[in-house]
């Protein structure tokens with residue numbers, strides 16, 4: 001990258017700041033959210049608050065593989081790569097990936113990432129597919145200028161400041177909901193009857209962020225604080241109860257906005273539309289594939305043991321107790337997580353401990369000469385994402401059965417135009433590099 005090129009982390013930071021400002025101006029709830037996040041993070045310490053202040057995520061939904069490929073090109077300008085495949089078709093009619101920086105120092109500079117879902121035609125009944133497709137065909141998200149800027153970046157390996165400014169302007173527009181809907185009110189209502197997710201995706205010609213989420217030091221604290229302020233959250237916060245692994249999240253609906261639905265004769269019908277929500281995330285330790293399989297088995301068995309449903313009195317207490325019990329056998333101690341290969345770490349030599357003769361990497365860890373530092377999880381959690389979709393759109397009871405396919409990920413990768421990064425490779429490479437450098441400094445082979 002030449003000196004004249006703009007730092008991609010500047011582009012990420014600028015987009016977040018500008019859209020967050022728009023959300024704060026339009027929705028007082030976002031002001032509450034940022035105040036709650038700031039208070040919780042400051043309580044965790046100044047340093048922690050600064051670190052957490054740099055991490056945010058958003059979500060977008062698209063409607064076709066053409067759109068998905070253009071989105072991939074746009075995120076490449078920000079150096080956000082598609083990581084992981086999330087098959088959420090059964091419950092929420094989409095398949096997803098997350099565009100995020102894949103270098104630790106990039107995340108450190110600005111960790112902004114975007115969960116990106118594509119509506120799956122597999123979930124639209126055949127008799128409605130032509131209608132849905134006719135609306136998808138009306139969308140034109142990327143204008144010539146944006147396409148040109150993406151091409152310049154690909155060709156030159158970066159954008160100069162003037163180009164980067166134009167790119168940011170274009171992205172901010174694309175990520176903001178236009179006042180004018182793409183469909184008439186009648187079409188919107190027909191879409192809702194066919195599939196509520198399709199109705200949200202296709203309501204406008206945009207990739208509007210439906211939320212912008214700050215990282216907090218404690219999601220249970222953020223959840224309780226929103227409720228204390230009289231704000232209605234989802235029934236229970238999502239993620240591990242009692243174990244500091246993967247990710248916790250909670251959310252609350254924002255009030256509806258007024259949109260103009262075209263009548264087709266140059267006039268409009270105005271109506272309220274609700275989509276935006278507020279969300280908090282708490283990033284915890286990344287698990288290995290083995291750890292994840294074990295953990296998700298316990299999580300699913302906890303869910304299966306629930307005897308109350310969300311609408312019942314006492315659901316929240318029942319949920320937390322049941323889930324905590326179901327996860328209680330999952331190790332919480334770093335040494336045990338490490339020795340069983342369940343979670344990812346980086347390593348640091350404790351220089352106050354004397355290096356014994358004949359030390360091996362394993363004995364160095366066991367003796368405390370090498371300290372275990374948990375690696376932060378940088379990805380998403382499918383079951384939580386599903387529940388957040390569900391409670392925000394009101395999809396309870398939806399089940400697109402019979403759509404499972406063994407090669408779902410590779411079909412998605414074909415539509416995307418590249419393979420997604422496997423998150424396990426990302427964490428594993430960081431762990432291996434850290435191990436190598438610790439062994440080198442101790443003068444041992446490993």
Ligand code: OOG
Nearest residue numbers: 059115380384385388389
């Ligand atoms: C995405 C919902 C999932 C998360 O953080 O897991 C999500 C959406 O509603 O498009 O935001």
Ligand code: NI
Nearest residue numbers: 058059213279
């Ligand atoms: Ni989210």
